[in-house]
Amino acid sequence: KAHFQRCLVHVMRNICAKVRVDDRGKIMNEFKQVHQQTNKEEATAVLHDFYTKWGKVYSHVIRSLKDIEPDLLVFYNYPKQIRASIYSTNMIESFNNVIKRKAKPKAEFPK
Template identity: 80%
Template sequence: IMNKFKQIHQQPNKEAAIKVLHAFYDKWNRVYNYVIRNLKDIEPDLLVFYSYPKQIRSSIYSTNMIESFNNVIKRKAKAKAKAEFPTEQSLDTFIGIQ
């Protein structure tokens, strides 16, 4: 099912993606009714990355960069003593610098 879902993001434009998405709905609705209902509710948000240039689309729908950045922040924040962040503002400053 994930391989079929990934095909939506691999389409050249939004119209093609909508066709693939609706075919996905038709194929999997009986088996995964709850999931398909939820996807239909968020469909406009699901395809919003097609509003951006093709060169940056993969970075928008992929969370790999975000997850990587969060891991770096967690690792560096744990390495510092908690006393170095006496306020929330000091932690925000540290994260901003990173």
């Protein structure tokens, strides 16, 4: 089965929207550890520790993360040199916006 990469930045934003303000800093710092690991096994271990720690308080968040877990760590299948540019789709989205803006016809002298 093929998996596509979920943008971890967007996943983090979604988590922020679903947790208490007092817990956001702690949760985000711990979730950031997932993409900072050296390999997929370490990242999976960190992610499961995250589930264990926050599962009782934020079961709905953990449940949704477990549903997309296969798609969260796809970037570990690629060489370390390019992981930083693909764990987030921000670069791709930015590039697509530039293309849209340039491709949109502009009428400088309307009739």
